[in-house]
Amino acid sequence: MTLRKKIFLAYTVIIIVPLLSIAIAVHYIFSDAKIESVTENAENLLKQFNTNMDTLIKDASRATLSILYNKELIKILKEGGLYN
Numbered sequence: 001m002t003l004r005k006k007i008f009l010a011y012t013v014i015i016i017v018p019l020l021s022i023a024i025a026v027h028y029i030f031s032d033a034k035i036e037s038v039t040e041n042a043e044n045l046l047k048q049f050n051t052n053m054d055t056l057i058k059d060a061s062r063a064t065l066s067i068l069y070n071k072e073l074i075k076i077l078k079e080g081g082l083y084n
């Protein structure tokens with residue numbers, strides 16, 4: 001093996017090994033951070049969805065009950081035979 005090939009091989013190893021180790025470390029650090037971020041965003045999305053569904057159910061409940069207290073509507077339904 002010539003001196004030129006030995007020097008090239010030595011520089012290649014000296015450069016590539018640290019770059020690979022740094023790249024692997026950075027990959028794991030950022031992938032863990034991204035997983036935490038995605039998990040947090042999913043939790044927030046589910047909390048918001050739950051809040052919206054609660055609000056929707058309460059509104060539907062109020063709308064249903066408000067029909068029972070509308071005297072004009074009850075009168076119309078009684079006249080049509082749709083309400084006892």
